[in-house]
Amino acid sequence: xxxxxxxxxxxxxxxxxxxxxxxxxxxxxxxxxxxxxxxxxxxxxxxxxxxxxxxxxxxxxxxxxxxxxxxxxxxxxxxxxxxxxxxxxxxxxxxxxxxxxxxxxxxxxxxxxxxxxxxxxxxxxxxxxxxxxxxxxxxxxxxxxxxxxxxxxxxxxxxxxxxxxxxxxxxxxxxxxxxxxxxxxxxxxxxxxxxxxxxxxxxxxxxxxxxxxxxxxxxxxxxxxxxxxxxxxxxxxxxxxxxxxxxxxxxxxxxxxxxxxxxxxxxxxxxxxxxxxxxxxxxxxxxxxxxxxxxxxxxxxxxxxxxxxxxxxxxxxxxxxxxxxxxxxxxxxxxxxxxxxxxxxxxxxxxxxxxxxxxxxxxxxxxxxxxxxxxxxxxxxxxxxxxxxxxxxxxxxxxxxxxxxxxxxxxxxxxxxxxxxxxxxxxxxxxxxxxxxxxxxxxxxxxxxxxxxxxxxxxxxxxxxxxxxxxxxxxx
Amino acid sequence: xxxxxxxxxxxxxxxxxxxxxxxxxxxxxxxxxxxxxxxxxxxxxxxxxxxxxxxxxxxxxxxxxxxxxxxxxxxxxxxxxxxxxxxxxxxxxxxxxxxxxxxxxxxxxxxxxxxxxxxxxxxxxxxxxxxxxxxxxxxxxxxxxxxxxxxxxxxxxxxxxxxxxxxxxxxxxxxxxxxxxxxxxxxxxxxxxxxxxxxxxxxxxxxxxxxxxxxxxxxxxxxxxxxxxxxxxxxxxxxxxxxxxxxxxxxxxxxxxxxxxxxxxxxxxxxxxxxxxxxxxxxxxxxxxxxxxxxxxxxxxxxxxxxxxxxx
Numbered sequence: 001x002x003x004x005x006x007x008x009x010x011x012x013x014x015x016x017x018x019x020x021x022x023x024x025x026x027x028x029x030x031x032x033x034x035x036x037x038x039x040x041x042x043x044x045x046x047x048x049x050x051x052x053x054x055x056x057x058x059x060x061x062x063x064x065x066x067x068x069x070x071x072x073x074x075x076x077x078x079x080x081x082x083x084x085x086x087x088x089x090x091x092x093x094x095x096x097x098x099x100x101x102x103x104x105x106x107x108x109x110x111x112x113x114x115x116x117x118x119x120x121x122x123x124x125x126x127x128x129x130x131x132x133x134x135x136x137x138x139x140x141x142x143x144x145x146x147x148x149x150x151x152x153x154x155x156x157x158x159x160x161x162x163x164x165x166x167x168x169x170x171x172x173x174x175x176x177x178x179x180x181x182x183x184x185x186x187x188x189x190x191x192x193x194x195x196x197x198x199x200x201x202x203x204x205x206x207x208x209x210x211x212x213x214x215x216x217x218x219x220x221x222x223x224x225x226x227x228x229x230x231x232x233x234x235x236x237x238x239x240x241x242x243x244x245x246x247x248x249x250x251x252x253x254x255x256x257x258x259x260x261x262x263x264x265x266x267x268x269x270x271x272x273x274x275x276x277x278x279x280x281x282x283x284x285x286x287x288x289x290x291x292x293x294x295x296x297x298x299x300x301x302x303x304x305x306x307x308x309x310x311x312x313x314x315x316x317x318x319x320x321x322x323x324x325x326x327x328x329x330x331x332x333x334x335x336x337x338x339x340x341x342x343x344x345x346x347x348x349x350x351x352x353x354x355x356x357x358x359x360x361x362x363x364x365x366x367x368x369x370x371x372x373x374x375x376x377x378x379x380x381x382x383x384x385x386x387x388x389x390x391x392x393x394x395x396x397x398x399x400x401x402x403x404x405x406x407x408x409x410x411x412x413x414x415x416x417x418x419x420x421x422x423x424x425x426x427x428x429x430x431x432x433x434x435x436x437x438x439x440x441x442x443x444x445x446x447x448x449x450x451x452x453x454x455x456x457x458x459x460x461x462x463x464x465x466x467x468x469x470x471x472x473x474x475x476x
Numbered sequence: 477x478x479x480x481x482x483x484x485x486x487x488x489x490x491x492x493x494x495x496x497x498x499x500x501x502x503x504x505x506x507x508x509x510x511x512x513x514x515x516x517x518x519x520x521x522x523x524x525x526x527x528x529x530x531x532x533x534x535x536x537x538x539x540x541x542x543x544x545x546x547x548x549x550x551x552x553x554x555x556x557x558x559x560x561x562x563x564x565x566x567x568x569x570x571x572x573x574x575x576x577x578x579x580x581x582x583x584x585x586x587x588x589x590x591x592x593x594x595x596x597x598x599x600x601x602x603x604x605x606x607x608x609x610x611x612x613x614x615x616x617x618x619x620x621x622x623x624x625x626x627x628x629x630x631x632x633x634x635x636x637x638x639x640x641x642x643x644x645x646x647x648x649x650x651x652x653x654x655x656x657x658x659x660x661x662x663x664x665x666x667x668x669x670x671x672x673x674x675x676x677x678x679x680x681x682x683x684x685x686x687x688x689x690x691x692x693x694x695x696x697x698x699x700x701x702x703x704x705x706x707x708x709x710x711x712x713x714x715x716x717x718x719x720x721x722x723x724x725x726x727x728x729x730x731x732x733x734x735x736x737x738x739x740x741x742x743x744x745x746x747x748x749x750x751x752x753x754x755x756x757x758x759x760x761x762x763x764x765x766x767x768x769x770x771x772x773x774x775x776x777x778x779x780x781x782x783x784x785x786x787x788x
Contacts, residue, residue, distance in 0.1 A: 002611065006523055009516045012490040014547070018612055035547060035615045037605075038487055039586040041594065043577035047768045050687035054724060055772070058574045061491015061638060079687075109497065109518055122520040128507060139504065147500040158719025160498055161491045161638050162726075165719045168687050172720040263598040266591050269612040271605045273597060282598075365687055385595070391764060392685070398595055433520065447490045 001025070003422070005432055008032070008439065010110045010126070012062040013446025017435060019418045025425025030415040032439055034407075034446050037271040044397035049075055049368060049388050050168060056384065056399065057162045060448040062105070064162045065098035065153065066377035066402075067448075069236070070384040072166035077256065077371030078388050079168045086358030087170030092236040093183070093350040094156040094163065095375075099235050099343040100190055101149035102378035103298075103336050107197060108142045111440030115204050115213070115333055119430045138200075145193040148186040152347070155179055170362030180357055187348035191312070194341030198316065201337055210330075217329040217416040217438050219287045219409055220245040222277055222294035225301035226376050227252075232309040233301045233342065235376040241304040242277070245289055247325035249304075255374035258383055264400070265408075272449040274408045275400060285412050293412075296380025296405040297442055298335035299326060310349065313342030329413050332441040368392040377402040379443045403449040406442050413438040479535040479652055482514040482526070483565070484555060486548035487575060487621065488541025492566040493517040495638035496538075499645060509652060526554060534558050536651050538565040540638075542572050542776065543622040547615035556628040561656065563647075567637035569624040571728050572776020574637075577768065579620050579776055586617075621776050632656040637726035637773060640712040661731050664705040664723055668714045670695045677749045682762035686722060696722040697747060702769055707733070707740035726773050737770030737778075 005017040019030040040059055047055060053071040057064035069091060076083060083091070106112060109127045117129060124132070131139035150160040156175065157163025165171045175183070204210055222245065226238040240258055242251040251261060264273040265282045276282045276292030283291040294300075303325045308314045316338040320326065326335075350356060368388035375382050380402030387396040403410075417438035421431045485493060497503065497518070513534060514521045537559035543549050556562050567573040578586065591597060591604050607614050624630055634647045643659060650658035665671055673694040680700040689701060696703035696717075703717070704725035716723055729736035748756060763769060771778055 007516050009520045009522070010518065012493075012517065014485070020611065031612060033612060033614065035545060036487060037586075037590075037617055038544060038575045039578040039581070039590070040575075042581050042586045042589045043575070046580075046765055047577075048685060048765050050685055051724075051765075051768060051772070054721075055574050055768075058489050058491070058637065061489035061494050064489070064491060075687075105494075105497070126512075126519040128512070131504075136504070140501070143500050143504065146497075150498065154715075158721060159715045160641070161494055163719070164716045164721040167721075172686075172691070259596055262596060264594070264596050266597060266599045266603045266605075268603050268606045269609045269614065271614065271617075273591070275596070364690075392687075393764060396595075400596060445490070447485075447488065 001425075003427055003432070005436060008436055010113060011440060011444055011446065012060065013444070013449065015439075015444070015446045017414055017439075019422065019435070021422070021425060025423070027415070027419045027422050030418040030435070031269065032411050032414045033270050034272040034449055036446060040399060041397055044394050047394050049078065049386070049392045049394060052386065052394065052397070053166050054162070054164060059399065059401070060445055061161055062445055063098070063102055063377045063379070063448065065095060065157070066375055066382050067384070068157075068163055068166055069095055070373040070375040070382050072168065073373030073375060074371045074384040074386050075168035075365075075373070077373060078369050078386055079365030079371070080367070080369065081169040081363050081365045083170040084358070084360040084363060086174065086355050087361045088237075089350055089353060089356050090156055090171050090174065090361065091166055093347060093356065094153055094165070095236045096343040096346045096350065097149040097152040097156075099378055100340055100347065101146045101153070103340040103343070104142065104146045104149070106378070106443040107201070107333070107336060107340070111437070111443055112201075112333070114433070114437040114440060115201065118209060122429055122433070125433065134200075141193060141196070145190050148190055152183055152186060155183070167362065168365045172362070174359055174361045175357055177357055180351055183351040184348060187344055187351055190344035191341065191348060194337075194344045195312070198337050198341060201333065205334065213330045213437070214328040216420050216434065217413045218327045219295070219329065219412055220289070220327055221287050221409055222250070222280070222292070223300035223303040223325070224294050224296050224381055224405070225304040226374065226381070227305050228309060230309070231306040233305045233339070234309065235343070240374065240381065242294065243304045243325070245287070245325070245327070247303070256372045258372065258374060259385065262400070264404075270407075272404055272407050272446075275405050276408065285408060285415070287412065293408045294405070295409045296402055297332060298339050299329075299332040300380060301376060302326070302335045302338065308338065308342050310342050310345035313338050313345060316341065329438060329441045332443070336443070377448070379403055379445055380405055401445070401448040403442070403444045403446060406444065407449065410439050410442050410444060413441070478509060478511040480513045480533060481510045482534045482537040482555060482559065483512070483517070484514065484537070484539050484551055485517065486539060486541030486552065486569065486624075487544030488566070488568045490517065491638040492540030492568075495566070495641075495644060498641060499648070502645065506648070523551070526558065529558050531557050532560050534560065536561045536563060538563045539569050539624050540565040542568040542575060543618065543624065543627050544575070545615040545617055549618070549622075549627055552624055552627050561631045561651065562628065563651065564624045564630045564633045566634065566639055567726055567728065567773050570633045570635060571774045572621055572623050573773050576621050576774065576776030577772075580767070583617055583619055623776055632658075635659070635709055635727045636712065640715060642713065643711040660710045662710050663730050664708045664710045664712070664714060664727070667710045668695075668705055669718050670714075673698055675747065678747045680759060682759055685764070691720050702763065704736070704740055706743035707736050724772050728773065736774055740770050
């Protein structure tokens with residue numbers, strides 16, 4: 001028998017979960033399918049290079065800054081031009097504002113609801129339910145600080161959603177002292193909100209319910225993320241570090257070399273591909289040292305790094321990593337909170353840097369060629385790779401997005417959670433939400449993942465004895 | 477009584493959903509007047525819940541994203557049945573947006589590029605996603621992308637990629653009062669921060685691309701850079717231009733013209749004035765990627781499957 005959750009909800013994009021039960025009603029296998037595809041790799045061909053940061057932002061409206069910036073970095077490389085120091089800092093400042101508001105969205109509107117509200121009915125499981133439980137004052141704080149960060153994005157990038165300012169060789173807009181002052185004020189408030197958020201979630205982390213959630217899924221995978229020269233987490237730039245399940249560095253490479261390290265596997269039941277570490281190989285949906293499956297995103301970034309580049313986030317990091325690498329999938333939440341605090345602190349530090357108001361914000365591009373841009377989207381490593389022709393038009397474009405990197409792991413986490421919560425054929429809305437809560441840890445962005453072709457939703461069908469027994473659209 | 481509201485995404489990027497959250501504090505006020513009955517991005521109601529609702533029980537349903545799969549089409553039809561007013565929210569639903577550029581290619585080409593020729597893909601057995609495997613199903617990837625109005629009747633459109641905050645706030649207010657007419661009718665130049673330097677005529681040797689020229693702060697067209705402002709609906713207050721990037725046309729055309737690209741070409745012709753044909757051809761040839769430039773957000777409306785009758 002098969003149970004379907006269709007569509008999966010509180011995430012970005014379409015997906016469905018299919019759970020197959022054996023004759024005793026226990027979980028045999030489970031899948032998360034992405035029934036969506038849009039074909040960016042195809043229609044980016046022939047476009048003007050400088051349009052790529054604008055077109056590829058439309059891969060995802062939740063993380064447009066990630067695609068915008070990865071595209072700009074790929075173009076820096078393709079046009080062989082280095083942005084001036086001020087431009088790099090402005091890009092990183094915009095980028096940290098983005099990380100802050102995107103994490104805030106996940107923690108308070110999407111996945112975080114599972115953690116903060118627990119086992120409540122589907123009518124309550126949303127931000128309105130959250131405001132009811134925690135009070136309208138908290139709701140206002142959440143909205144205000146998301147707004148602050150989005151206003152910083154707009155100030156630097158022109159727009160709150162789909163910003164436009166990153167261009168090959170730099171940025172199109174600088175900031176003045178007055179704008180800088182406004183950013184400092186807002187960043188200061190965001191730091192306080194980051195700390196407050198940590199307190200709110202820690203109440204759950206210290207409860208019994210949290211142990212149950214941590215117990216839903218744990219995967220011994222490889223991890224991948226960007227680190228700066230001190231091996232601290234950096235979202236905008238750095239080297240790519242890969243660590244093994246026991247936390248040992250297996251590679252530290254320049255972003256331009258990443259394509260030598262990964263390959264993508266295709267399954268006929270999903271529009272989204274399954275990347276893995278080339279050297280270890282694709283061994284199917286299994287974890288461990290011998291399987292090339294790796295994870296990206298907040299948990300991965302904190303697992304590959306030796307620390308954070310700001311003081312308060314560093315303290316939290318030390319506590320989080322005190323026993324080494326964290327494999328519990330719900331660990332993504334604590335990592336995300338630490339990053340939200342870090343992004344706020346980093347915004348402040350960058351705005352405090354005198355170079356930020358400089359007027360030297362772009363260098364002119366050279367001859368067009370080939371380039372790779374790697375960045376940390378909120379949900380993990382994002383790679384854009386372009387080949388340009390002599391006229392600066394795109395010959396080939398390839399994008400490997402964060403959620404695609406996590407695709408295999410997400411499928412395993414969903415299956416593990418399903419095995420834990422569905423027993424003897426007993427299925428209901430609360431239990432199915434627990435299954436969904438496993439994928440939400442990753443904050444997947446299925447619009448990103450399905451940029452390649454079409455359109456994929458998530459449903460859960462229950463199969464029994466090879467036949468569709470029940471299509472569970474999340475409420476039974 | 478609270479108005480029942482639904483929001484759904486077809487093939488889109490989620491930016492429209494984020495834009496609805498992006499009215500920030502106003503959303504809290506709005507919650508006094510509305511009840512959200514379906515919104516996969518932010519609530520847990522499933523297709524089954526939507527199917528169970530009586531016909532015409534939703535006051536306003538917003539559909540963002542385009543129609544790219546069988547499933548998108550099915551839900552568009554279902555929402556049409558369940559809603560009194562169906563709104564095409566944002567560029568994908570109303571115009572096809574950048575993903576409409578996929579209509580330049582067919583499904584086979586797209587599958588080949590994504591799953592077979594792609595540099596990082598290791599696929600020796602040439603596995604392609606299928607609609608039916610042993611026990612799993614995927615919705616069909618339709619041969620062409622369609623806009624919402626190419627599938628069902630649409631009562632109102634909120635333009636933009638995504639709809640800018642002022643445009644959205646005005647639209648929401650009107651829709652909740654039962655009005656389906658709202659928004660501006662003039663072109664972006666009307667509210668452009670650089671409108672004072674907009675020329676009557678330009679004298680150029682060729683058009684420039686914005687990555688290859690320093691911007692002097694004047695109207696982009698005066699500098700010989702393509703800006704879609706003259707052919708694009710106002711409402712965003714020139715957000716991109718205030719970040720020193722020309723308009724790329726995401727708001728779509730003004731109500732007076734149907735074909736945004738043709739309107740832009742005629743604006744260029746009038747700016748160039750009466751020059752000899754050879755020179756004109758040379759200048760026009762300097763514009764790279766005509767479709768991506770003039771129809772970046774509207775290619776779905778140009779191509780056979782999606783072609784509007786009055787645009788033929």
